[in-house]
Amino acid sequence: MSTTKSVGQTPSTLWTARLRNKFFGGLPPERLLPDKQPAYVASWIYVFGVLTIASLLIIIASGVWLSFEGPLWWHTSNVGHFVNSIHFWSVQLFFFSMAIHLWGKFWMSAWRGGRSRTWMTGVLAFLASIGTAFTGYLVQTNFDSQWIASEAKDGLNSVGIGAWFNVLNVGQALLLHVAALPLIVGLITIIHVLQVRRRGVVPPVGFEDSSGDAA
Amino acid sequence: MKSRSREIVQWQGPSKRYDIVKEFVVALTVVAILTLALSALFSSPDEPSLTIKSWANTSSEDFVLAAATELDGSSPSASYGPPYVAIPGSGQKIGPVNLQALAGVRTPVNSANAFVIDPLRAWPNPSSSLTFALGAWARASPDQQQQWASAYVQALGETKQLKATGAADKYGPVPELTSSLLVMAKSGALDGVVALGSNFYQTNYTHSLLFMGDGTYLEDAAVKQNLGGDQSGMMNETGSYPGQAWLWLYTFWYQIPPFSNEATTIGANADAVVWGIMMLLSLLLLLVPFLPGIRSIPRWIPLYRIIWRQWYRNHPMPGK
Numbered sequence: 001m002s003t004t005k006s007v008g009q010t011p012s013t014l015w016t017a018r019l020r021n022k023f024f025g026g027l028p029p030e031r032l033l034p035d036k037q038p039a040y041v042a043s044w045i046y047v048f049g050v051l052t053i054a055s056l057l058i059i060i061a062s063g064v065w066l067s068f069e070g071p072l073w074w075h076t077s078n079v080g081h082f083v084n085s086i087h088f089w090s091v092q093l094f095f096f097s098m099a100i101h102l103w104g105k106f107w108m109s110a111w112r113g114g115r116s117r118t119w120m121t122g123v124l125a126f127l128a129s130i131g132t133a134f135t136g137y138l139v140q141t142n143f144d145s146q147w148i149a150s151e152a153k154d155g156l157n158s159v160g161i162g163a164w165f166n167v168l169n170v171g172q173a174l175l176l177h178v179a180a181l182p183l184i185v186g187l188i189t190i191i192h193v194l195q196v197r198r199r200g201v202v203p204p205v206g207f208e209d210s211s212g213d214a215a
Numbered sequence: 216m217k218s219r220s221r222e223i224v225q226w227q228g229p230s231k232r233y234d235i236v237k238e239f240v241v242a243l244t245v246v247a248i249l250t251l252a253l254s255a256l257f258s259s260p261d262e263p264s265l266t267i268k269s270w271a272n273t274s275s276e277d278f279v280l281a282a283a284t285e286l287d288g289s290s291p292s293a294s295y296g297p298p299y300v301a302i303p304g305s306g307q308k309i310g311p312v313n314l315q316a317l318a319g320v321r322t323p324v325n326s327a328n329a330f331v332i333d334p335l336r337a338w339p340n341p342s343s344s345l346t347f348a349l350g351a352w353a354r355a356s357p358d359q360q361q362q363w364a365s366a367y368v369q370a371l372g373e374t375k376q377l378k379a380t381g382a383a384d385k386y387g388p389v390p391e392l393t394s395s396l397l398v399m400a401k402s403g404a405l406d407g408v409v410a411l412g413s414n415f416y417q418t419n420y421t422h423s424l425l426f427m428g429d430g431t432y433l434e435d436a437a438v439k440q441n442l443g444g445d446q447s448g449m450m451n452e453t454g455s456y457p458g459q460a461w462l463w464l465y466t467f468w469y470q471i472p473p474f475s476n477e478a479t480t481i482g483a484n485a486d487a488v489v490w491g492i493m494m495l496l497s498l499l500l501l502l503v504p505f506l507p508g509i510r511s512i513p514r515w516i517p518l519y520r521i522i523w524r525q526w527y528r529n530h531p532m533p534g535k
Contacts, residue, residue, distance in 0.1 A: 034233070034235065035232060035233065035234065036230045036231060037230060037231060037233035037235075038226040038229070038230055038231075039228065039229040039230055039231050039526065040525075040526040041231075041233065042525045042526065043523065045522050047242070050238055050239055051242050051245075051246060053239070053242075054239070054242040054245070054246040055246050055250075057243060058243075058246055058250050074261070075261060075263075081258065081261065082255075082258075084259050084261075085253075085254035085255075085257070085258050085259035086250050086251065086254045087259075088254075088259040088260075088456075089249075089250045089253040089254050089257075089259070092457055093246060093253075095460070095461050099461070106503070106512075106513060107516075107518040107519055108519050108522055108523075109510065109513045111503065111504035111510070113224055114223070114224070115504075116504035116505065119503065119504050120501055120504070123497075123500050123501045123503075124501070130461055133459060133461070134459070134462075137459060140261070141264065142261050142262055142263060142264050143264050143265055143436065143440075144260065144442075144452065145264075146264050146433065147433065147437045147448070148449065149420075150424055150427075150428045150433060151442075151444060151448060151449055152449065155486045155489065155490055156490075157297070157315055157486075158307040158314070158315050158484070158487035158490060159307075159309075159315065159486075159490045159491070160297075160314035160315055160317055161318075162298055163297065163298040163318035163319060163321040163322070164321070166298075166322055166419075168419070168420055168424045168425065169419040169420070169421060170418055170419070171419055172418075172419075174418070198223060199223060200223075200225060200226055203226060203228075204519065204523040204527065204530075205514065205517070205519050206532040207228070207526075210225065210228065211227050211228055212227065212229055212530070213228075
């Protein structure tokens, strides 16, 4: 067993030094971008985490393109409709990958060994993604968004959220969808990935002592 | 113990070379190709939005009845409660807690004025009969307005026609108001007036969508597309496209009793109760690592042995 408590740490009262020690103490370069992994990292289930991130990047890229042209562009332009299709299908792939990733991590008890924060940031990313996708459906500016807004308002109003988040206000939904919510999802995702890099990939059940011998 | 729990335990067992940057680039390429292929093959849904104009032209009776219910205060939006209308005792509850009422009226909507009277007043060249009707409505007491409009709503419901006939004093100016609004709506002018109000810019469609929701036109169109509330509508998509499948559990509750039965207390408060259940389940999902029993399920149902089968083949656990 090794610890990283002393890695790169300079005792200091400076906030800057404390922040540096905290970040790089737990994430030296060889751990941030490792070139080797434990031998047990050998399953297709590991692919779905990186597929989720890859899908998120496609979502962001296509979303940025759509945002340059405005919310109504894709109704009248063939190129716009194709970019919207990329946005639409990458969202579907994103949630498909994330659902398998989440279930995989559940059955692996991936929170073991001090990895509860990794699990929790993953769940927060999932919940924030649902909110982001929901606002995306609200800003399609077509019949689907009309109906989803009409239906969803009752749920949100019933618990008081609708008093602040008015789903019938497409301007509010649009700003949340292209600004605040992607920022939140992006930040949580980065923290989640850094947690994975910091703690490493959870070992198989029964091999928690890190030596490779069964506990 | 507290400091020990913060220690990072690194794997000291056998390792192998692993290029995570290459893995990421390959994954990004695969997803990009897959997304482009799906987009080229299947495109994406875009059912055109409905308008007040299309509502008035295709479902005139429904439109006129909705307009009349705005005037008598019986429309869904006029009787909604918070956040649109202050109605004592309204709002859904989770047990004794009425979060809807606690949040208050933050988007006030006077549906009679916003959807009927103010748009008619904005008509640039009103007929003399409309001018007279608007004046009569303005001069009448709220009780008189209610009496006229309620009588007309009842008559429309019985006759199922565009304009009920009867003694003028029974319905007052209501028939003229609703028929004039229908003319305005059929021309397309009402869409802009209801949505814009006095603004030049517009991004808020609260009035338009509330008004359209007061008829059956919007819901009928949704039900035809299998988007109704009792059809798991929120997670479906127009056409044959996948929708928000990740909302399956949220929409699931609406399909089963007691949530689907509005005659029960839970059914009458289904929106709030379902939200409460989903918030609780989300919290439980977040806290799985700390929940005795739940966190042990993967040990009881050892699917992890399939995931790590290569490892276990070469590294049997003691006693196995």
